[in-house]
Amino acid sequence: MSFRIERLTLEHLNGAATVLVRAYSGPPWNENWSLEAAVENVNTVLETPKSIALAAFDGGKVLGIALGIRQRRHAGPVVYLDELSVLPEAQGAGIGTALLSAVFETAKAEGCNSVWLVSQREGALSTFYQRCGFAIGSNLGLYSKSSA
Numbered sequence: 001m002s003f004r005i006e007r008l009t010l011e012h013l014n015g016a017a018t019v020l021v022r023a024y025s026g027p028p029w030n031e032n033w034s035l036e037a038a039v040e041n042v043n044t045v046l047e048t049p050k051s052i053a054l055a056a057f058d059g060g061k062v063l064g065i066a067l068g069i070r071q072r073r074h075a076g077p078v079v080y081l082d083e084l085s086v087l088p089e090a091q092g093a094g095i096g097t098a099l100l101s102a103v104f105e106t107a108k109a110e111g112c113n114s115v116w117l118v119s120q121r122e123g124a125l126s127t128f129y130q131r132c133g134f135a136i137g138s139n140l141g142l143y144s145k146s147s148a
């Protein structure tokens with residue numbers, strides 16, 4: 001499958017949101033995203049200063065997205081990868097790997113020497129990230145508190 005990776009802009013907001021909706025509709029997530037919620041999610045990153053929002057395109061069609069937010073830490077700036085997703089029919093063709101690599105290289109070029117993300121500890125996703133050179137942390141847990 002041929003694709004090119006470019007910066008994501010508002011012009012392709014709907015295409016990017018569609019990728020998110022469709023990528024999470026199946027296993028292991030089975031999430032029911034509305035297009036409106038996905039548009040807001042993607043737009044929030046696009047509106048964040050110095051964010052790294054990339055997309056894989058086939059012509060004008062968005063096949064995959066990678067959304068990173070720049071954060072300042074004690075040791076310097078890092079990028080938190082908030083989103084990585086690829087259309088189901090385009091998965092398994094190297095797009096996710098290429099997007100991840102492009103985020104890392106873009107971050108490096110912009111002075112961020114580290115990229116971090118949250119994902120499943122085990123299974124295909126864990127294998128995917130580790131194969132892409134990401135090490136899994138051993139000590140940290142994910143905490144959340146909900147009002148409903």
Ligand SMILES: CC(C)(COP(=O)(O)OP(=O)(O)OC[C@H]1O[C@@H](n2cnc3c(N)ncnc32)[C@H](O)[C@@H]1OP(=O)(O)O)[C@@H](O)C(=O)NCCC(=O)NCCS
Pocket residue numbers: 023024027028084085086087090091092093094095096097098118119120124125127128
């Ligand atoms: C994870 C994801 C971005 C990978 O993108 P991709 O373009 O399929 O990635 P690549 O083609 O570069 O690599 C494929 C590898 O991803 C892994 N993978 C993880 N979940 C997968 C899925 N649902 N479908 C296909 N491959 C998947 C496999 O290990 C696969 O390895 P293989 O080719 O040896 O089978 C994509 O599968 C996706 O959008 N999944 C749903 C959303 C998601 O889970 N995002 C990450 C949240 S932390």
